[in-house]
Amino acid sequence: MLLDQLDAFDIFRPKMDFIKDRLHAIATVGPDISPVFPYLNAELGGWDYDPGNHVLMLKLTDGKWITLHPHEIAMRGLKDIAEAHALAAWIQGQINEVYERRESITPRYLSQARLKVMAILKNLPLTNCRACSYATCMAYAVALREGEISPRDCPPLGEEKFAEKRQKLMAYLESYGWRALDE
């Protein structure tokens, strides 16, 4: 087991956060947990991974984030103390479970934050038809890069005439570990 316990666990209300009703939490950990980061990035679809500085960011639903450092787990956007404890237990479990399976996992060093909007855009139908509820394909591409929507939210992409674009788009997104939230 890589991480058998969290050391200090501090839950607090940030002074300078515009979302005043949300909590932040920071756990410090004894062992260096960074060896599991490329495997967690592969398994959980990290938002951003900086292998050089050993920082992995996970974007969760409802404005929640977890940022992992070698000896620290920071969480933000938590709705209450119970959620802070639940999320800490969840990420500790993921760290241990993924570390145990690491030899069967292909590590991933790229992450969603490296996706380029223009590379997404060129594989969209480019008709600005608004069927996705965005005013332009560019606005849709930005939202897709942020992980806020799915390729399924562009109905024309499902049409046969755009099959090649759809395949290229999915290959590009998946090469960076992209996945829609909650999928």
Ligand code: SF4
């Ligand atoms: S539905 Fe697709 S083609 Fe239409 S505007 Fe949105 S992204 Fe562009």
